[in-house]
Amino acid sequence: MTDETERPARRNPLQDVAALAQGLRTTLAEVMRPVVTTQYPEEKSPRAERYRGRHYLRRYDNGLERCIGCELCAAACPVGCILVIAAENTEDHRVSPGERYAKVYEINMLRCIFCGYCEEACPVQAIVLGPEYELSDVSRERFIYTKDMLLEPNPAQQEPIVVR
Numbered sequence: 001m002t003d004e005t006e007r008p009a010r011r012n013p014l015q016d017v018a019a020l021a022q023g024l025r026t027t028l029a030e031v032m033r034p035v036v037t038t039q040y041p042e043e044k045s046p047r048a049e050r051y052r053g054r055h056y057l058r059r060y061d062n063g064l065e066r067c068i069g070c071e072l073c074a075a076a077c078p079v080g081c082i083l084v085i086a087a088e089n090t091e092d093h094r095v096s097p098g099e100r101y102a103k104v105y106e107i108n109m110l111r112c113i114f115c116g117y118c119e120e121a122c123p124v125q126a127i128v129l130g131p132e133y134e135l136s137d138v139s140r141e142r143f144i145y146t147k148d149m150l151l152e153p154n155p156a157q158q159e160p161i162v163v164r
């Protein structure tokens, strides 16, 4: 039976100093190592060159839309998340260089698996997957990306850059 009033034996103070020095050595070694933490969202890690993120519908330099409404992207999509409804171009209302253009172009981003088949199927490189990966949102409806959301700005209507 042990005596509960018995005090534990005193440690050698040199052992404490050695333990403290060892702890400091570990701390200093970590301070010297390169920082690997990325301060997201202020800093963003680089994407691979062929990373497949958010889609964009591209235009030609003269502002015409590349998409000719052929629906090959929708046919190639393995999950059926692309909707294309084509309409005829007219001389008064020319949207693309072809006979038709995409009047409606939608992608359900909740179903998309970012396989890139749509990009590969497109004969005019109209639909491309860009590097953007921050696609969170607050409702299902907002994941239906419409043509307005997907289409690049018109370079022919952009303000010229003023060089001073």
Ligand code: SF4
Binding pocket: 076, 077, 078, 079, 080, 081, 082, 107, 111, 112, 113, 114, 115, 116, 117, 118, 119
């Ligand atoms: S990336 Fe794949 S899943 Fe997504 S829209 Fe294109 S074809 Fe469909």
Ligand code: SF4
Binding pocket: 066, 067, 068, 069, 070, 071, 072, 073, 074, 084, 102, 121, 122, 123, 124, 125, 126, 127
């Ligand atoms: S994005 Fe390309 S494949 Fe899809 S409808 Fe337009 S032209 Fe056709």
